[in-house]
Amino acid sequence: MSEQSKKEPLAFRYDSDLCFPHNSLWNPDKRNSLDLKGDKEVWKMFRSGDDEAFGYIYMKYANLLFKFGLQYIKEREILKDCIQDVFISLKKNRRNLTSDVLSIKSYLYKAMYRQVMERIKKEKRQYIDLSIVNSQGFDISISEESRLISEEYLRERIKQIKSALGKLSKKQKQAILHYYYDGLTHQEIAYVMEMKNKSSARKLIYRALHEIRENVSKKTRSISLILTILLVSLLFHLFS
Amino acid sequence: MNFSGLFIYKGAILLHGKQLLKQQIKGERMKYKNYSVDDFLKDDFFVRWVKAPDQQSNKFWDKWLASHPEKTETLLHAKQIILSFKYTHTGELLDEEYAEIFENILKDQPEKPLLLYQIRNQLKSSFTKKLVAAAALVLIISGALLWQYMQNKLTVKDSVQQANYITKTNPKGIKSTLKLSDGSSVRLNAETSIYFPEKFSDSQRVVYLKGEAYFEVAEDNRRPFTVVSGDVETTVLGTEFNVSAYPGENEVKIAVAEGRVKVNEKTSGKDPAFSYILLPYEMATLRFDRQEFKKTRLESAEIFGWKEGIIHFQKASFEEVVTLLERWYGVKFMVGDQKKTMEGKFTGKFENQTLKEVLEAVSFSWEFSFEIKNKVVTIK
Known part of the structure; x- marks a missing residue:
C-alpha cells in the first residue's frame, strides 16, 4: 500500500461520518440538530472539543460580532483582526472556559468588546490620529418598511x-x-x-x-x- | 420616583413569568388589560415574546388577545415599534472575508504564539537571559533551516511528496475561487470542501472534493489532474469541467466544458468497476444507491451557470428548490405542513438576484407567502 492512500482523507467518503477535525461546517444534519439545541448544550459540546459546534458558533455569530464591533471601530481590517482573535482565543482556551454562560451571544459580545477596547488602546499609543474610532456608535435607526408600518x-x-x-x-x-x-x-x-x-x-x-x-x-x-x-x-x- | 418603583415590581414578577405562568395567568391577563403601548415596551415578558416567541408564550398571547380583542391594536403597535429598532451603523463581512477569517482561525497553531510569548518574557527579564534567548533563537532558526534543507533533499529523492495539505471549506451561502500550485483555478460552490496539497508532486495532481466545483485545469501532459469525490475519480490533462458531488444527494455529476475527461471508480490497484471517457458537453451521472451510470448530452451551458451567479431550475420539485436556495443563500427554510401541498415542478432562471426576488417568483407559482428574518425563511 502506498503512502498516499494511507493519507487519504476519510472524510471524503460518503459512507463515513468521520470529518476532518477542522472541517466543522460540514454536516448539514448536524447543523440542523445544533439549531434545535439550546445555547447551553452547544456551548458544552464546544467546550468538550466538538469542532462542529465551534464552526457552528463561528457561522452564527461572526457577522453579528462584525456589526457589534462597527459601533466602536470603523476600520474593517481591524475588526476582522478582532473577530479572528476572539475566536482563536476561544478555541485555544476551550477547556478552561466557564461552563456557565448566560448566552453565547452575550459572551462573544463581551469578548469582542474587550478585544476592540484593547485594540483602540494600542492604536492610541501608536498613532495620535484616532480616525478609526466610531464616535457615533450605537446610533439607532427605525426601519420604515411599508409592511411593518402601515398605519x-x-x-x-x-x-x-x-x-x-x-x-x-x-x-x-x-x-x-x-x-x-x-x-x-x-x-x-x-x-x-x-x-x-x-x-x-x-x-x-x-x-x-x-x-x-x-x-x-x-x-x-x-x-x-x-x-x-x-x-x-x-x-x-x-x-x- | 414612585413610577420607576412600580416598574421594577412589575419586572420582577414577569421575569419568573414562565414558572409562575399557570398560577399567575389570571392575574397577568388582568394586569395587561390596561396596558398602554409604553407599558408593553417595558414589559419583559412581552418583549421576550416578540423577540423570541416560543410555544408557551405564543399560547399565552393568543389566548390573551382572544379575550381582549380591543387591545389588538395597542399590542401590535408595541410589537411593531420593538421590531423597527435597528443599528444605524451596519455592515457585513464579505463572503471572502468571512471564509478567510475562519481559515486563519483554523490555521492558528497554539504552539507558535506560546514560544514567542516565552521568548518575549525572557527578553524582558534580564540581560543574561537575553543572551540565552538569542542563542536559543539562533538554534531554532538554524534548526529550522536544516530541517527545511533535509525536507528539500527528501522530496527530491522521493516522488511521493510529503506535502502539506490544505482544506478549503465554503459554508452555505458562500462561493469562492482559488488557485492551485500548478496554476489551475477552481471555482468552489457553496457548502463545498476541497482538500489539496500545498504543492503538487512531480508525477500527479490529486485533489479531493465534497460538494460542487468548476475546474479550469492548467495543461501539464506529464502530470494528470485527478479529482477524487467519494468512490469516483475524474482525471484529465488540461481542460474545463464541473464536478458536483454533494453527500446526501446520492449521486455524482461530472460535466465537461472543454477537453477530454476520464471518469472511473477509485480503486487501490484493482481494476475499476467502471471507466468512461467524456467529451465536451457530455455529462456523466453516477448513482450510488442504484449502481447506475448515465451519460447525457448537455443542450446548454446551464449546468455551469452557478459560477456566474445564475440559478437554473429545470422542472425542479419543491424540495430541490429549497435545498438549492438554502445552500446558495446560506439560509434555513422552515416549512410546516404546507410541504404536502407543494406539488408540481418549477422552471425558471435567476441571474444574480436576491433571495427575496427569487422567492417572490417561486412563491407565485406554488402560492405560498413567506417571511425572511435572520437568515430563516418561514413558509406560510
Missing part, C-alpha cells in the same frame, strides 16, 4: 420617536439596541456593558424609554399649542 398614526409616532432617540446618551442607545434588536435579557446587557446587575440594565432602559416619551409628548404638546393658537386667532378673526 398613519404609527408612522407619525415613529417619526417622533426617531427625533427623541437622538437625544439619548450612548449607553442608553446601546442598551435599547441590545434589548429590542439583539434580544438580550437585562442580565445579559448588564454583563456585556459591565454594569452592576440586571436591575441597573433595566433602569437604564426604563430611563431611556421615559426620556423618549417625555420628548415625544413635549413635541405633541407644542404641536397642540400651535394648533390652539391658530384656532384662537381664526376665531378672533372671524368674530372681529
Whole structure:
C-alpha cells in the first residue's frame, strides 16, 4: 500500500461520518440538530472539543460580532483582526472556559468588546490620529418598511420617536439596541456593558424609554399649542 | 420616583413569568388589560415574546388577545415599534472575508504564539537571559533551516511528496475561487470542501472534493489532474469541467466544458468497476444507491451557470428548490405542513438576484407567502 492512500482523507467518503477535525461546517444534519439545541448544550459540546459546534458558533455569530464591533471601530481590517482573535482565543482556551454562560451571544459580545477596547488602546499609543474610532456608535435607526408600518398614526409616532432617540446618551442607545434588536435579557446587557446587575440594565432602559416619551409628548404638546393658537386667532378673526 | 418603583415590581414578577405562568395567568391577563403601548415596551415578558416567541408564550398571547380583542391594536403597535429598532451603523463581512477569517482561525497553531510569548518574557527579564534567548533563537532558526534543507533533499529523492495539505471549506451561502500550485483555478460552490496539497508532486495532481466545483485545469501532459469525490475519480490533462458531488444527494455529476475527461471508480490497484471517457458537453451521472451510470448530452451551458451567479431550475420539485436556495443563500427554510401541498415542478432562471426576488417568483407559482428574518425563511 502506498503512502498516499494511507493519507487519504476519510472524510471524503460518503459512507463515513468521520470529518476532518477542522472541517466543522460540514454536516448539514448536524447543523440542523445544533439549531434545535439550546445555547447551553452547544456551548458544552464546544467546550468538550466538538469542532462542529465551534464552526457552528463561528457561522452564527461572526457577522453579528462584525456589526457589534462597527459601533466602536470603523476600520474593517481591524475588526476582522478582532473577530479572528476572539475566536482563536476561544478555541485555544476551550477547556478552561466557564461552563456557565448566560448566552453565547452575550459572551462573544463581551469578548469582542474587550478585544476592540484593547485594540483602540494600542492604536492610541501608536498613532495620535484616532480616525478609526466610531464616535457615533450605537446610533439607532427605525426601519420604515411599508409592511411593518402601515398605519398613519404609527408612522407619525415613529417619526417622533426617531427625533427623541437622538437625544439619548450612548449607553442608553446601546442598551435599547441590545434589548429590542439583539434580544438580550437585562442580565445579559448588564454583563456585556459591565454594569452592576440586571436591575441597573433595566433602569437604564426604563430611563431611556421615559426620556423618549417625555420628548415625544413635549413635541405633541407644542404641536397642540400651535394648533390652539391658530384656532384662537381664526376665531378672533372671524368674530372681529 | 414612585413610577420607576412600580416598574421594577412589575419586572420582577414577569421575569419568573414562565414558572409562575399557570398560577399567575389570571392575574397577568388582568394586569395587561390596561396596558398602554409604553407599558408593553417595558414589559419583559412581552418583549421576550416578540423577540423570541416560543410555544408557551405564543399560547399565552393568543389566548390573551382572544379575550381582549380591543387591545389588538395597542399590542401590535408595541410589537411593531420593538421590531423597527435597528443599528444605524451596519455592515457585513464579505463572503471572502468571512471564509478567510475562519481559515486563519483554523490555521492558528497554539504552539507558535506560546514560544514567542516565552521568548518575549525572557527578553524582558534580564540581560543574561537575553543572551540565552538569542542563542536559543539562533538554534531554532538554524534548526529550522536544516530541517527545511533535509525536507528539500527528501522530496527530491522521493516522488511521493510529503506535502502539506490544505482544506478549503465554503459554508452555505458562500462561493469562492482559488488557485492551485500548478496554476489551475477552481471555482468552489457553496457548502463545498476541497482538500489539496500545498504543492503538487512531480508525477500527479490529486485533489479531493465534497460538494460542487468548476475546474479550469492548467495543461501539464506529464502530470494528470485527478479529482477524487467519494468512490469516483475524474482525471484529465488540461481542460474545463464541473464536478458536483454533494453527500446526501446520492449521486455524482461530472460535466465537461472543454477537453477530454476520464471518469472511473477509485480503486487501490484493482481494476475499476467502471471507466468512461467524456467529451465536451457530455455529462456523466453516477448513482450510488442504484449502481447506475448515465451519460447525457448537455443542450446548454446551464449546468455551469452557478459560477456566474445564475440559478437554473429545470422542472425542479419543491424540495430541490429549497435545498438549492438554502445552500446558495446560506439560509434555513422552515416549512410546516404546507410541504404536502407543494406539488408540481418549477422552471425558471435567476441571474444574480436576491433571495427575496427569487422567492417572490417561486412563491407565485406554488402560492405560498413567506417571511425572511435572520437568515430563516418561514413558509406560510
